[in-house]
Structure formats: structure tokens, C-alpha cells
Amino acid sequence: SSIRGAQGILMQTLHEAQDIFGYLPIEVQKFIADELDVPLAEVYGVATFYTQFSIEPKGKHKIGVCLGTACYVKGSQQVLDRLSKELNVKVGGTTADNLFTLEATRCLGCCGLAPVMMIDGDVYGKLEPKKIPEILAEYKK
Incomplete structure (x- = not known):
């Protein structure tokens, strides 16, 4: 005990x-x-x-892209790839300016909105890779 x-x-x-x-x-x-x-x-x-702990600094904004089955089938890997390219960071990494940390997650429970990502608790659904720069711009302000 x-x-x-x-x-x-x-x-x-x-x-x-x-x-x-x-x-x-x-x-x-x-x-x-x-x-x-x-x-x-x-x-x-x-x-x-335990995944809730980190031994590396995390960005101000945490981005999680769902790679659950429904999201994956509807293109979440392309969304993740575009984010990685736009932010110049690999999955699990944090941008040099410590603004963003990019993570791949499992089901976020929003399968009807697939593909889905979450930034600081804000859910973005029915994503297309071309929308990524515009969404990121909101968090760079």
C-alpha cells in the first residue's frame, strides 16, 4: 500500500x-x-x-490530427502531411518558435466530421489540406 x-x-x-x-x-x-x-x-x-507527460518542451498551441479509421480513410494523413510541411516539423515535434506542437492522435470522437484535427480543444472537421494555411494563420496572431 x-x-x-x-x-x-x-x-x-x-x-x-x-x-x-x-x-x-x-x-x-x-x-x-x-x-x-x-x-x-x-x-x-x-x-x-505516460503520454500525458512530456520531457520535451511543447508549443503554445497543440495540434492533434486524428488518424482513426474514419479520418484516415477520408484523408487525414494528407492533412497531417500538409501541417508537417507548413510548420516544417515532424509529427511529435515542436516548431522552432515554440508556437506549435504537432501530434497524431487516435479517434477524437467526431467521426461524422472526418477528417478531423484539434487545436487547443478547437475541433476542425471535413478538413482539406488546402485549408491548413488559413487555419494556422488564426493561431499565429
Whole structure:
């Protein structure tokens, strides 16, 4: 039970640190390991295992393109490719100006609007690659 409690405290602490810093740099992981008296390897393991944590800085705007079946069949890969080209970043990467992070996601639950992407919680459906520059321009303001 104490191990489960320690794991819960570690998870909670990592969430709080990520809320503060936007990601979990190694210096923060070391501090957490020292403060909670757990091995750095364990902190790093948890930080890299769970997808809600990031050990790399993320952009101000998070873009998720759905690659679920319905979206994929309707062209979401072309949307993702266009975003990658426009932003000059690979999937999982963040633009040099730290404005955007591009992610591929699984079903966003909007299959009727396929293909779909989400930027900071805003859903864009029935996407065509040619609409991407115009949509991105709204977030560059």
C-alpha cells in the first residue's frame, strides 16, 4: 500500500510540475526524485511511460490530427502531411518558435466530421489540406 501511495504522490507531483513548466526537464525530474526520495530512474520511467507527460518542451498551441479509421480513410494523413510541411516539423515535434506542437492522435470522437484535427480543444472537421494555411494563420496572431 505504501508503494501505491508513493506512486500516487509521484504522479501528482509530476502533474503539478508539468503544469508549472509545461514539460518535465531533467533538472525538474532530479529535484522531484530528491524531494520524494525515489530513484531518478523511476521518475524518468513514469515521465516517459505516460503520454500525458512530456520531457520535451511543447508549443503554445497543440495540434492533434486524428488518424482513426474514419479520418484516415477520408484523408487525414494528407492533412497531417500538409501541417508537417507548413510548420516544417515532424509529427511529435515542436516548431522552432515554440508556437506549435504537432501530434497524431487516435479517434477524437467526431467521426461524422472526418477528417478531423484539434487545436487547443478547437475541433476542425471535413478538413482539406488546402485549408491548413488559413487555419494556422488564426493561431499565429
